[in-house]
Amino acid sequence: MASSKSSPPGFVFSILIIISFFNFVTCNNQHILSSCNFDAIYQLGDSIADTGNDVQDNPSSKFARLPYGETFKKATGRCSDGLLMIDYIALSAGIPFLDPYLNKDGLFDYGLNFAFAGATAMSAEDLAKWNVSFVPTSISLSRQLDWMFSYFNTTCRGNKDCFKKNGKALFMVGEIGGNDYNYAFWQGKTIEEVKTMVPEVVETIKQATKRVIGYGATRLVVPGNFPIGCFPVNLTKYQTNDSTAYDELHCLKELNNFSIYHNYLLQQAIAELKEEHPDETVVYGDYYNAFLWLLSKADLLGFDPISLQKACCGIGGDYNYGLSSWCGDPKVPVCENPNERLSWDGVHLTQRAYELMATWLVRDIYPKLQCEYIVSYSSAV
Template sequence: MAAGLPFLNPYKNIDADFRHGVNFAVAGSTALPIEVLANQNISSPLTSSSLTVQLDSMFTHFNSICYTEGDCMEKLKNSLFMVGEIGGSDYNYALFQGKNINEVKEIVPSVIQAIKNAVRTVIHYGAVRVVVSGNFPIGCIPIYLTGFQTKDHAAYDENLCLKELNSFSMYHNERLQHAIEDLKIEFPNAVIVYGDYYNAFQWLFKNAPYLGFDAMTTKKACCGIGGDYNFSLTQMCGAPNVTVCSDPNQHISWDGVHLTQEAYKIMTGWLIHDFLPKLQCSWS
């Protein structure tokens, strides 16, 4: 919106205007194929789509608008590719299906490799500037605060977020950043930037009262019901009798899983300030 451009239309909207770009994301999609997760006794309840499916959609779209490989290179040289945030669904499904942190850590290398391969793929197709986003501090999100609530005070940090879950997010993000450094060496002519969702969210979270959010609701869902975090897995946002707060702009969390538009807007400002200079864009 700040750039004066419309939001990206989803790829499946066949009548949409894609002149400003395309959104290939699929809700609930995983980094790893569902068959790979199934081998780890992890199911994907929301979709059979994975990162590979989204890349296939991207290829189909580019093949429909490019006459030759060189034509695609020319059309994409001024484009920005956002790869991520990816892997969160893989971990969500695993943790809520009973896997402990150490068991979930075992799939992190495979998730990182899937993301790394995706970045390779888009660069081979013509991407010159790529932002690869990390994961959120999940220990501060209402769905996790509810699902893993404990009476052990030592399990929480100074912001009353779950330390072990946030440490896991950092574990993923550190390995992702190492992968990005490898990719920079492999593709010296491409600009590859880490999108630091973790610290953008932590900055938002810690400064919430000064940014216009209600300090009493930073860990509560706006659209939800029940418990300390206004969230219930059995009565999520959209279910009958689930209420919505009077002013979503004062809340960080919309439905206990996703942020409000206001929170995303402020986070985006932090992220753009952080990675825009690194993208080496030239303006005309």
């Protein structure tokens, strides 16, 4: 009888680690937020979370046509090939996908999405004070709050009713602020110049969060910024032959440090909010480390290792992103399998990337939302 060779212990251990890793990513995450008993979700933000407000306002938007939404076989107004993080957060909470506020035929029984592609935290007038004149939309965070409060004033029967209703909802205040910086960068300002804007952008987000709390919100997530030095748009714009400008993940260190600075000030602002509102739960949404986790584990997650920082829908250069030809233009190609790419169009991520980021984020925020305490308290009552 021929002898068989057993697999080396190290090899078996590696296989077990990989299997455990995939189980971590997929197991029970789909409904982990359901124990929080959210009645609704309300979303503020920009294109990272917009489920159709921009295309309702501007039907000729490139986000209103394929290849955007190709996973759905039709464009939905989402800036991706398919679903966004807010969609997966809603799934995890057992809430239907959020319809955009500007869709007057939408179903708003389980919350609303006020996010708008291109939106800024500061108003165009405030950005003008920083000599940022290129602001392609007038929809800022304050405008979205006006929409939100107009909706509540129409649907609530006085403040007490809103407090009761909104106390059972999840409020996502962002991600927002990234475009304030993008427009300044794209206008030619240096990182040091844009850095001086950060305290005011963060203060704007803080004051917006206070307004939301003032309308009865008790559980809020305030997301931070992405590591913007890892995205094809910036890797293309600021490409350099200086190898010391890049980190071990091939991201631009200076731009990532800028994001870290924004996120540091934002977390300080959240800490202040917690002191000012001890009865409310305000949680930082760590988009920065969620994306770095995704990028660092991409090979285990089925992404194409040679295209981690290349746009799926794009053309030109080392990062498949053209500064003058963008996704949606007739001659711009789309990769065969978006599930193997992190970046969809150089600025936004693919559905698969958003799904995995949402997985990481949900597991991170779940214990901080104190859902188990809320559930046991509710059952006792």
